Amino acid sequence: MAQQPFIARGFRARSSRMAEAPRLPPGQYETNDFPVLSAGPTPRTSLSTWDFTIRDADGRSARWSWNEFQTLPRDTPVVDIHCVTKWSKFGTKWEGVSVDTLLAAAASQDVGSGPFVVAICDGGYTTNLPLTDVTGGKAWVAFGYDGAALPPEHGGPARLLVPHLYFWKSAKWVRGLQLMLTDSPGFWEQLGYHDRGDPWREQRYQGDP
Amino acid sequence: MSSDIRAIPEAAAPARLEWRVAKVVDVRDETPRARTLVLDVPQWPGHRAGQHVDVRLVAEDGYQAQRSYSIASPPEDRTVALTVERLDDGEVSPYLVGELRRGDGLEIRGPIGGYFVWDVAVGGPLLLVAGGSGIVPLMAMLRRHALADASARAAVPVRLLYSARTPDDVIYHAELEQLADPPLVEVVFTFTRNAPPTWTGYRRRIDRAILESVSWPPSAAPHAYVCGPTVLVESVATLLVELGHAASRVRTERFGPTG
């Protein structure tokens, strides 16, 4: 039998919820901060050793060094981001290479495709996503934030940026995408977070519709 | 400080920790930013010095926040004292330090902890290193030491090294001056931001030289407990090991970033 929770007299959340505001997904509140959330220590990868790889299920791969990556066409998306821990931040400014650009270049090198991807990161973090959620102009590998180089605590040298999904999918310290034939839950998904993570449908946890 | 003296409870802890609604029976401002809450907890099983409780706040709209706070009171006290320092951008500490008052209920569970604990049976010498509000669990240890019987107390020399921004930020300042009883109990302060011109003691972050001067040598095999902001705790623990202390003798409790 559920117990009535004890209500702490006079306690309220620091930020007011504005779930009715159209720009805010359900259950979120707006913040002007940019909280740092990490599953482990900050990796320190020098640009001279950094590379980015797209690999298919057969092991064929396309690879870019940092200098090669910098020669690719870049975008400057301005996007709202939503964390599963309930904060949302509007109008964040990024600079990066579209995942479409990278996949097209990989395809031209005979790298195959797959319906799912796993982002592979320094420090061992992984996250899984449907391919359709990183194509069609919806995702970038971002190395600039707010007009400057992406700082290490926010994922620098580069992170995945997939703003239409909860921000744990925007994997920090990303080093590559593995194309998969089957969905393979990543670091947080193995522990119960959703395989897709659409904030507008509140897909926070496994089993959320 | 304590209303009743109670027998030290047996070591066994209950199988499952339940949330209980404690009653705030007293509040006491320690510094401009820190306040002690004295709680009467129903069916409190007793605790060991160094343990903490989890505090849970539920708002009327169902919003929940949970934090951990170290127990400041010694096991001998019948009530449970928590000392909380207000973080400016905190969500829970401003409520506990600013809003909560005598007669209010507060939901807690505990006691929690089996690693960062000290009993007289652990022995000494005892080196306590505190940064800011990290003094709280160490104060429970110091108070336990003060209440031990004379022979047990005499067998464990204690040195407390306490790093605070300024003398006004020292929690329990008057009580620490009272508890100081050299050479058995020594209290050493260092102030990192400001101290009056008359202060002749340390005026900097804890470094190797201070630790070497304050601590016993590794040959004395002191039990060290280090608590406070993460950066301080890791720096001090690393330095103690570099000075030759066994890592297994250096116990740490990180409080996260400074306020």
Next chain:
Amino acid sequence: MQSEEMRLDGNAAGGILRDVFTHEMTAALASCGGCGTVGPIGALLEYGQPMGIVLRCPTCDTPVLRIVRTPGLLRLDFSGIRLLTIPERL
């Protein structure tokens, strides 16, 4: 702020571990599946809050224990622990 300044340690996981185990767990000794270092759970480095708890080996950073609480479910991954030794009397 870097994650290293924000991290806590296994002491902070003491409450949730009591929900799972009937013993006080911060004093339990875990041997790291990555490097074999043995140490108390209280001495593991804690990351991941508030999404979950990730306790890592202070020697090699391998995740030794991971815990996530979702509505109605508590999931634990302790594949990073090779051996757990729990004192039954403190």
